[in-house]
Amino acid sequence: VVPALAAVLVLVLVSCARPAATASRPTARWSQGRPLPPSFIPRWDVTAAAFPPKGQVILFGGAPKLPTETWRNDTWVYSGGTWSPGPPPPPGLTPRGGVAMAYFPTIRRVVLFGGGDGRWPPALTDTWLYDGVSWAPGPAAPPGLLPREGAGLVYDPAIRRLVLLAGSGLTGYSDTWLFDGVEWTPGPPAPAGMPPREFFGMAYDPSMGKVVAAGGSGRTDVWSFDGSTWAKGPDLEAGPLERVHMAFDPRLGGIVLIGGIGPGAATDEAWLLRAGAWTRVETPAEPRPDPRLDAQVVWFAERRALLVVAGVADTPRGDVAFADTWFLE
Amino acid sequence: VSGEEERPTIPGRGSGGRALVPILASVVLLGAVVVVALTTPGGSGPSPSPPPSSGPGPSPAAGQVTAHHGRFWLGSRPIVLRGVLMPLSGPASRFARVASWGMNLVRLQVNWARLEPSPPTRGPGGSWVHAYDQTYLARVVGAVRAAQAGGLWVVVGNYRDRLTFFGYPDWLYRPAFNSHRMTYPRTHRGFLRAETDFWTDPLRQRLTSEMLRDLAGSLAGVPGILGYEMLNEPQRGTLPLTRATVQRIVDWQASAAGGVRRADPPRVVFFMAINWNDVGLPVADLSGFVNLGNASLDFHDYFGARWGSGWLQDRRDPAYHLDNEHVFATVSISPNATAPYIGSAWVQERQIRAVLDVLKPTGITLMVGEFGDYAGDPGIERLYGTMTSAFNALGVSWATNWLGIVTDNVTATPEPWARIVIAAARAPAPPG
Numbered sequence: 001v002v003p004a005l006a007a008v009l010v011l012v013l014v015s016c017a018r019p020a021a022t023a024s025r026p027t028a029r030w031s032q033g034r035p036l037p038p039s040f041i042p043r044w045d046v047t048a049a050a051f052p053p054k055g056q057v058i059l060f061g062g063a064p065k066l067p068t069e070t071w072r073n074d075t076w077v078y079s080g081g082t083w084s085p086g087p088p089p090p091p092g093l094t095p096r097g098g099v100a101m102a103y104f105p106t107i108r109r110v111v112l113f114g115g116g117d118g119r120w121p122p123a124l125t126d127t128w129l130y131d132g133v134s135w136a137p138g139p140a141a142p143p144g145l146l147p148r149e150g151a152g153l154v155y156d157p158a159i160r161r162l163v164l165l166a167g168s169g170l171t172g173y174s175d176t177w178l179f180d181g182v183e184w185t186p187g188p189p190a191p192a193g194m195p196p197r198e199f200f201g202m203a204y205d206p207s208m209g210k211v212v213a214a215g216g217s218g219r220t221d222v223w224s225f226d227g228s229t230w231a232k233g234p235d236l237e238a239g240p241l242e243r244v245h246m247a248f249d250p251r252l253g254g255i256v257l258i259g260g261i262g263p264g265a266a267t268d269e270a271w272l273l274r275a276g277a278w279t280r281v282e283t284p285a286e287p288r289p290d291p292r293l294d295a296q297v298v299w300f301a302e303r304r305a306l307l308v309v310a311g312v313a314d315t316p317r318g319d320v321a322f323a324d325t326w327f328l329e
Numbered sequence: 330v331s332g333e334e335e336r337p338t339i340p341g342r343g344s345g346g347r348a349l350v351p352i353l354a355s356v357v358l359l360g361a362v363v364v365v366a367l368t369t370p371g372g373s374g375p376s377p378s379p380p381p382s383s384g385p386g387p388s389p390a391a392g393q394v395t396a397h398h399g400r401f402w403l404g405s406r407p408i409v410l411r412g413v414l415m416p417l418s419g420p421a422s423r424f425a426r427v428a429s430w431g432m433n434l435v436r437l438q439v440n441w442a443r444l445e446p447s448p449p450t451r452g453p454g455g456s457w458v459h460a461y462d463q464t465y466l467a468r469v470v471g472a473v474r475a476a477q478a479g480g481l482w483v484v485v486g487n488y489r490d491r492l493t494f495f496g497y498p499d500w501l502y503r504p505a506f507n508s509h510r511m512t513y514p515r516t517h518r519g520f521l522r523a524e525t526d527f528w529t530d531p532l533r534q535r536l537t538s539e540m541l542r543d544l545a546g547s548l549a550g551v552p553g554i555l556g557y558e559m560l561n562e563p564q565r566g567t568l569p570l571t572r573a574t575v576q577r578i579v580d581w582q583a584s585a586a587g588g589v590r591r592a593d594p595p596r597v598v599f600f601m602a603i604n605w606n607d608v609g610l611p612v613a614d615l616s617g618f619v620n621l622g623n624a625s626l627d628f629h630d631y632f633g634a635r636w637g638s639g640w641l642q643d644r645r646d647p648a649y650h651l652d653n654e655h656v657f658a659t660v661s662i663s664p665n666a667t668a669p670y671i672g673s674a675w676v677q678e679r680q681i682r683a684v685l686d687v688l689k690p691t692g693i694t695l696m697v698g699e700f701g702d703y704a705g706d707p708g709i710e711r712l713y714g715t716m717t718s719a720f721n722a723l724g725v726s727w728a729t730n731w732l733g734i735v736t737d738n739v740t741a742t743p744e745p746w747a748r749i750v751i752a753a754a755r756a757p758a759p760p761g
Contacts, residue, residue, distance in 0.1 A: 172675025
């Protein structure tokens with residue numbers, strides 16, 4: 001009798017555990033928004049950022065996908081469900097791709113730093129501020145803040161600063177810089193084993209109280225910044241993704257990483273970092289965006305969804321880019 | 330990229346960086362060279378000598394450069410070589426001009442089709458009697474001597490001649506001179522068949538080896554020669570992309586290099602895996618060249634460098650370690666190609682590190698013998714900048730595609746981006 005009871009108990013425990021596991025798996029669905037207008041030339045290395053005061057998402061710049069194209073300095077604004085051309089670039093805000101860009105609530109501006117163009121050596125270390133109407137020059141970079149593209153830039157409310165990480169210029173970087181709205185100052189040195197990276201995901205997780213950086217290094221390493229130091233982990237479950245981006249999703253309660261490439265083909269998967277672990281987000285088979293590199297990911301509070309826009313298709317020559325808009329909600 | 334010695338032009342590459350599509354009599358150009366600092370005997374060694382800086386006049390390239398322990402050496406000192414790929418023809422003054430840019434290396438395009446325009450004849454005991462064009466050979470010697478006097482070490486390249494359909498002497502493709510007894514048609518399919526058959530053609534292989542051996546023998550004793558290239562960008566034709574194919578191609582080159590070594594012992598022998606980017610290198614057994622010693626792997630950098638390391642990333646892919654990344658891996662080096670260069674220095678570094686990681690256990694020295702781009706690429710400055718930055722950061726020797734330095738005249742005004750390459754050539758070598 002005792003073994004039989006034990007067996008029944010085990011069965012009961014197992015049957016209880018299964019629904020619990022299913023319930024913890026993050027789920028979401030994709031829906032399509034209005035694409036960028038035809039006058040937007042799909043491109044590489046465009047950057048997006050939210051501008052919450054006006055409920056906007058802005059796109060800036062980019063790099064050519066065809067020899068007949070060039071680097072760009074146009075701004076596009078998503079507002080009211082539609083993309084439209086933003087303010088013209090002022091003199092000095094030259095064409096460039098791979099800028100670092102993020103909203104800084106303290107000064108109520110989107111901050112843009114650096115980027116790269118076709119010239120060599122790289123020279124762009126300028127900072128620009130967007131107030132919802134126009135771009136204005138920001139403070140000059142100190143000498144140690146070298147020109148770069150593909151850097152990460154995220155606001156850390158705990159220290160009330162923007163955190164700039166890594167990127168590539170004369171070589172690859174893994175340094176950290178902080179911006180307080182007035183000046184750039186060096187952040188903590190990169191810990192041993194933290195490699196350079198570019199075009200990677202970076203987001204602030206309020207539940208952790210940390211900035212998280214993932215992908216873009218050719219490895220699966222993930223790093224978190226507590227305002228004073230970087231610490232490693234947890235590694236990406238999806239493999240060493242590159243050309244990937246991410247944002248915090250308060251509905252899912254964690255950071256969501258979308259798309260990217262390597263190993264193998266580009267992906268359309270979404271991964272959630274929550275409670276110290278990565279889990280693939282379950283989504284219906286249709287509709288869903290095409291797999292892509294460099295999909296821009298922004299939390300769009302007005303719709304309480306992640307807005308995903310632009311990116312590049314996984315084609316042999318890299319000459320197919322996207323102008324579509326999606327929501328993961 | 331294959332080449333001939335007239336105006337360098339670059340054909341379109343096959344998608345995915347696989348076998349070069351033979352654009353009939355096109356195949357083209359440049360190449361070049363050199364190396365790295367991976368290991369030094371006994372740990373910290375002497376710092377590499379920088380390339381000569383511009384001065385009142387060129388100093389001859391004196392001494393025999395060797396390759397071992399992952400570096401090039403001039404005597405007991407490591408040396409970094411930086412230079413250009415050049416056609417054989419041109420004024421002698423061009424070498425001093427290149428040296429004045431801080432360079433110390435030239436990779437000369439020698440064409441077998443011109444060296445041996447007439448087929449060999451049967452000699453006693455099954456031998457072949459070759460009749461080399463002494464005028465052409467004298468041009469080769471003259472160019473080497475002029476380069477050496479101008480301050481440049483010379484890699485003698487084995488480039489295809491675009492004035493011939495197959496790149497090598499036309500007579501090779503007649504029944505009397507290949508083991509398959511084929512008259513290869515001058516079509517795309519015929520070209521592929523000829524490329525494929527070479528690897529199972531003892532006669533064509535023998536004639537190629539004999540040419541390489543005889544060329545080296547003719548140049549033995551001529552000062553300034555760094556070494557000899559076995560095959561520029563070996564093609565597998567339609568052979569499957571397998572470890573066996575890679576090994577066959579590498580082993581044949583090692584065999585040919587043995588003959589070259591016997592003919593001209595002190596020189597470096599250069600080899601490649603498959604194609605321009607050494608496809609299959611990670612799975613190749615390089616012991617043939619390790620045993621031979623004084624050997625260098627030639628790598629041609631046409632990597633797009635938008636992500637990855639150049640090697641196939643997906644371990645689940647059956648071609649892992651046998652192929653290169655197929656997405657955005659290559660730059661457009663043809664006017665009709667479609668991908669502008671937007672790569673980064675760091676991703677270029679990752680690619681070169683990947684090659685160095687493969688070579689490190691062997692002690693074989695790396696040379697980036699070619700890199701360059703189509704002049705109309707909006708990212709051309711960036712290409713030369715990111716590539717030379719990566720090479721220099723890693724202490725790798727290099728030779729740029731001549732096309733990227735000037736236009737169609739070797740004495741013409743350098744293209745605007747030449748300043749980037751020249752600045753890189755003049756940059757200090759990294760510490761040992």
